[in-house]
Amino acid sequence: MRTIPFAFFAALTLFARDGHAESRREYVRRAALVLGSVVHIETWVERNKDDLGLCSIAQAVAERSAELAGRLTPPPELRGIHPHLLMAIENAERAYFFASSGDARQFRHHLRVAREERRILLQLAAQEGIDLTPLD
Numbered sequence: 001m002r003t004i005p006f007a008f009f010a011a012l013t014l015f016a017r018d019g020h021a022e023s024r025r026e027y028v029r030r031a032a033l034v035l036g037s038v039v040h041i042e043t044w045v046e047r048n049k050d051d052l053g054l055c056s057i058a059q060a061v062a063e064r065s066a067e068l069a070g071r072l073t074p075p076p077e078l079r080g081i082h083p084h085l086l087m088a089i090e091n092a093e094r095a096y097f098f099a100s101s102g103d104a105r106q107f108r109h110h111l112r113v114a115r116e117e118r119r120i121l122l123q124l125a126a127q128e129g130i131d132l133t134p135l136d
Contacts, residue, residue, distance in 0.1 A: 024075045031085055032132050034069045035118070038062050038092045042111070045099050049107070055100035062093035078128060084121035088114050 041058045048054050066089045074082045095110035125132045 024078065027072060027074050027078055028130050028132065030072055031069070031074075031082075034065045034072075034089060035085060035121070035132055037065050038089050038114075039118075041096065042092060042114075045096055049099055049104075052100050052102060055096055059093060059096035059100050062089065062096050066090050066093050078130075081121055081124045081128070081130075084117050084124065088117035088121055091117060 041062055045055055045058045066086070069085055069089050072082065072085075091110045091114035095107050095114055098104075098106035098110060122132055
């Protein structure tokens with residue numbers, strides 16, 4: 001099984017220093033990094049829902065990702081996609097919280113909302129010629 005490399009967490013820490021996106025390119029890169037981290041975590045949580053400690057760690061990382069996404073300043077032409085980025089990440093964080101609490105019903109609900117927001121986000125991004133699809 002692959003692990004989340006230390007470099008990823010270091011990147012999140014460095015990103016926290018300056019989340020302001022000066023350009024379209026910077027916004028897209030930073031949004032893709034934060035979105036990709038939450039999608040990666042989702043896979044771990046779904047495969048290990050019975051490990052409440054792992055779910056708690058996933059929630060903490062997603063909470064930090066939501067914080068960082070909130071600091072991004074999208075360029076004017078991308079302001080319409082930003083709320084969907086925030087909703088996707090915040091609902092994923094809530095899903096992981098409920099997974100760590102053992103509340104399967106709320107976990108499923110927030111995961112559905114997160115996925116729908118992610119679908120909308122990716123669709124809007126594609127209309128702008130942007131690929132935010134997380135890397136494997």
